[in-house]
Amino acid sequence: MNCFLYNSSVGKKLVMSISGCALVLFIIFHMSMNLTALFSAEAYNMICELLGANWYALVGTAGLAALVVVHFVYALILSINNYRARGAQRYAVETKEPGVSWASKNMLVLGVIVLVGLLLHLSHFWAKMQLVEILGGHESEVGGQMIAATDGAALIQYTFSKWYNVVLYLIWFVALWFHLSHGVWSMFQTAGFANDTWYPRLKCLANIVSTLIFLGFAAVVVVFFIKAQCGCC
Amino acid sequence: MNFTLKIWRQKDAKSKGAFETYKVTDISADTSFLEMLDILNNNLVHEGKDPVAFDHDCREGICGMCSLHINGLAHGPGQNATTCQIYMRKFKDGDTITIEPWRSAAFPVIKDLVVNRGAYDQILQAGGYVSVRTNSVPDANAIPIPKADADESMDAAACVGCGACAATCKNGSAMLFVAARVSSLAKLPQGRVEGARRAKAMVAKMDELGFGNCTNTGACQAECPKGISIAHIARLNREFLAAKLQD
Secondary structure, three states: OOOHHHHOHHHHHHHHHHHHHHHHHHHHHHHHHHHHHHHOHHHHHHHHHHOOOOHHHHHHHHHHHHHHHHHHHHHHHHHHHHHHHHOOOOOOOOOOOOOOOHHHHOHHHHHHHHHHHHHHHHHHOHHHOHHHHHOOOOEEEEOOEEEEOOOHHHHHHHHOOOHHHHHHHHHHHHHHHHHHHHHHHHHHHHOOOOOOOHHHHHHHHHHHHHHHHHHHHHHHHHHHHHHHHHOOO | OOEEEEEEEOOOOOOOOEEEEEEEOOOOOOOEHHHHHHHHHHHHHHOOOOOOOOOOOOOOOOOOOOOOEEOOEEOOOOOOOOHHHOEHHHOOOOOEEEEEOOOOOOOOEEEOOEEOOHHHHHHHHHHOOOOOOOOOOOOOOOOOOOHHHHHHHHHHHOOOOOOHHHHHOOOOOOHHHHHHHHHHHHOOHHHHOOHHHHHHHHHHHHHHOOOOOOOOOOHHHHHOOOOOOOHHHHHHHHHHHHHHHHO
């Protein structure tokens, strides 16, 4: 294949940048959608119904899956190249360079944690919702009770009543925060939209975006856990 | 001042290397790092031992010949300085100093602390020049160039090609070096003409030589002895992508 998106280092990075950008936009949409559950179970379930096994939701899901696969496969290819480029002999002593973030040097590890978290999340929600509808069903058994595929609010309520799920999801969100704190400004740099004037702005934007995403997702998890402990829902 | 030196010794490119420990004593705080190594080598020669091989030339920070990874940092402690500009007052009396050659697949060790940086020359030969004969130096203001562009070009042209960027990058990427060369010419009218061809050719050669991919850690910028900004990498990305999209 003679395409710079596959053959050149800058082209491969551009693929990471664009796929990462699309995934960040989806995550922002998902977080906004989740916040609805804090205010109204009916409104949230209405969105779930809209995103069931409809053709546009299926196309969107397939697109997202493709983006995740492309982002991850390219990350692996780039990381293997980088490992080889570093050479067989490693430095005996390494000191942290000033101004270099921890996240920027650990994007693959953070990405793997995010991916594992995603698989767990899919097993908790997607497998009980859209997948059930794709397979022709309307409800599935969760924790000994039957929950409708469109009743996302009930699934949230059940999942985050368990303390271990709360801990796992919060670890996942922390890894996502670190990943995005570097990834968001880095995608501008890779696409060439950056300079010394814009670095502080882009890094500030990355911190704001990643923090809002963290807080938005964590709020739903924590609020539903507290509600379950109080027995108020 | 007295120091314990842990120095990488390697007979030649094919031999397996290892650290050896040496002591140097009565070193003045105002001795440069390379002069300290000269003193060590003088002692070794007097003892009938093989002196430590290391690269050096101008010893005033402009030639790019000196290298060395000192206590985990390219060109040792201190910002915007090459190894020859580091003085022993940067260290504490009694310190143990670990000295390693650049570690990068594209920079193989030739002997001890000397590595082959010919890969950078090959990247330059791929396009880091203006191919039209420009004859003698033109009149100063024959081609007006905005001050900001001239400054940016000169900042990039400050690159001495020492290899610290690739040596310090966790990915072994040479992007800062390539970016500095592309950027210094792209900002001038004489170099602008071949901008697209240059960016494509130099990136292709860089990839071919086995350098890694830039992940924007910024370690290269932190360790560059000339303080070259990663903003030049963003410009290289723009130049390369725009050139490829026009193909």
